[in-house]
Structure formats: structure tokens, C-alpha cells
Amino acid sequence: MSIHRHAMEHLDKAHRLLESGEVDHLRYAALEIRYSIEHLFYGLIPQYKDELPDNVIEGDVWRPADIIDMIADIDPTVAHDSEIRIGEQPAPGVAPTQMIVLGRQSGIGKDLLRKVYHKLGFYLHARTDQRPHDPSHLRKRLLKLLPFVEKFRGDTLSGRGLAEKAYFKCIACGRPIVQRTERAGRNPLVTCPNKRCGAIHEYIETDIPGVSEHKLLQHNMKCEKCGSDNWLDVHKLEQGANEGMIVNCCACQAKYQLRKWIRFERLG
Numbered sequence: 001m002s003i004h005r006h007a008m009e010h011l012d013k014a015h016r017l018l019e020s021g022e023v024d025h026l027r028y029a030a031l032e033i034r035y036s037i038e039h040l041f042y043g044l045i046p047q048y049k050d051e052l053p054d055n056v057i058e059g060d061v062w063r064p065a066d067i068i069d070m071i072a073d074i075d076p077t078v079a080h081d082s083e084i085r086i087g088e089q090p091a092p093g094v095a096p097t098q099m100i101v102l103g104r105q106s107g108i109g110k111d112l113l114r115k116v117y118h119k120l121g122f123y124l125h126a127r128t129d130q131r132p133h134d135p136s137h138l139r140k141r142l143l144k145l146l147p148f149v150e151k152f153r154g155d156t157l158s159g160r161g162l163a164e165k166a167y168f169k170c171i172a173c174g175r176p177i178v179q180r181t182e183r184a185g186r187n188p189l190v191t192c193p194n195k196r197c198g199a200i201h202e203y204i205e206t207d208i209p210g211v212s213e214h215k216l217l218q219h220n221m222k223c224e225k226c227g228s229d230n231w232l233d234v235h236k237l238e239q240g241a242n243e244g245m246i247v248n249c250c251a252c253q254a255k256y257q258l259r260k261w262i263r264f265e266r267l268g
């Protein structure tokens with residue numbers, strides 16, 4: 001049975017509406033396909049619940065595009081189809097001659113949103129020129145797009161959250177944070193999932209093999225007056241600049257105002 005139960009229920013409804021032959025039902029079929037896609041994306045959230053920001057888990061962030069961006073950053077393999085197979089080795093170290101497929105799962109990526117979800121969105125709204133949508137065009141489009149969602153019916157595996165992970169506590173608020181070891185190699189920065197905190201930590205490998213540590217990402221503001229170092233938490237700087245934060249030098253108490261500015265960087 002497909003692991004995408006809710007998504008497939010909406011897809012079945014889309015099929016029934018399409019088969020009814022009623023012109024108005026075509027619009028509702030488009031809506032059911034969009035629901036189906038939303039369930040495919042929301043079904044990923046529990047698999048990454050330790051790693052996603054709290055506002056995704058609590059439902060404040062709901063746009064599928066935002067969710068898949070965050071998940072793809074955590075685990076780029078989410079976009080690839082995968083299959084688990086096992087087989088008996090004829091002898092130790094000798095590849096099995098026969099493999100049994102235990103299950104498969106289809107990759108989920110932004111192309112599903114671009115190719116299907118957004119294209120159907122056009123038909124859920126009245127046209128700005130106030131002309132009706134062309135029903136034959138919509139029917140053709142539904143029949144063309146259905147297979148992109150239908151392919152998920154054969155998925156029998158879930159459990160993308162399996163990976164080697166590092167666990168540590170946010171230095172600013174103490175919330176537990178999980179980081180995949182593989183991701184640390186691609187992107188050493190990890191943001192606290194607590195939406196009221198957002199502290200940015202930097203992953204640092206130590207001289208001891210297999211041992212790493214995390215430190216708060218900070219910016220050094222050297223005092224122009226006395227030359228002292230003032231280490232400021234990077235995650236507080238943007239909001240501080242928006243609010244015109246005043247910073248006092250820790251040694252001579254010289255006052256600094258935090259400001260944003262525009263800078264052009266030459267790319268080539």
C-alpha cells in the first residue's frame with residue numbers, strides 16, 4: 001500500500017471528478033491535485049522533525065516551496081528516487097546474484113511545484129480579463145499532469161530521516177539542535193530552530209578524529225578609539241541594524257550605532 005494515504009485519497013477524488021464529465025468538476029479536480037501535492041510535502045515534515053525550524057513543525061510555515069527548500073538544504077537526496085534491496089552473498093565479500101526489492105520511494109523536489117502545482121493554480125482563480133477558462137484546455141492539462149502525482153502511488157518506503165547526526169545544545173537558548181554530519185561538510189553553519197532565538201552556530205572539526213564542536217558565529221567590531229575587540233552575535237546584527245541598535249565598546253564605552261548599507265560586489 002502507498003505510504004502517501006492522504007495524497008492518494010485526493011488524487012482518487014481528482015480522477016472521479018475528471019471522469020464525471022461535468023465542466024465545473026474540472027476546476028475541483030485541479031484543487032484535489034493541489035491538495036494531493038500538499039500532502040506529499042507535508043508528509044515529509046515528520047521525517048525531518050528534529051532538524052526543521054520550530055515554525056515549520058507548528059504550521060506557521062506552510063508553503064510547500066518554503067518547506068522543500070529547507071528540507072533540500074538538510075538532505076539533498078530527498079529529490080532522488082531510491083530503492084532498498086537485499087540479497088544473499090554466495091561467499092563473504094562476493095556480490096549477491098539475486099536481489100529482492102524491499103521498497104521504493106520517489107524523490108520530491110521543486111519541479112513538482114513548478115510543473116504541476118503552480119500550473120494548476122491558474123485555474124483556481126478567475127481570469128483578470130473576465131473570460132471563462134477553456135474547459136477543454138483544462139481537461140487536457142489535468143490529464144497531462146496527473147501522472148506526475150500518480151507515480152507516488154507505488155511508494156512503499158518512508159524514513160528519510162535516517163542519517164549520521166550530531167547533537168548539541170544551542171549556546172544562546174539551550175534548545176537541542178540536530179545536524180547531519182554530511183550537511184556539516186557542505187555548510188558549516190547551523191541556525192537554532194527556535195524561532196525566538198535563531199542563533200547561528202559554526203561547526204568546527206577539532207584535532208581529535210571524530211570529535212567536533214560548535215561555536216556561536218560572531219563578528220568582531222574593533223573599537224576605533226581604543227582598539228579593543230568587541231565580539232557581537234551575528235544573528236542579532238540584522239535586527240539590531242533595523243532597530244538602530246547602539247553598541248558600547250566593552251573597554252572604553254565609546255558608542256557605536258549599527259546601520260545597514262548597500263554594497264555592490266563585482267562578480268566577474
Ligand SMILES: [Zn+2]
Pocket residue numbers: 170171172173174175192193194197198199
Ligand atoms: Zn537557540
Ligand SMILES: [Zn+2]
Pocket residue numbers: 223224225226227228249250251252253254
Ligand atoms: Zn573602545
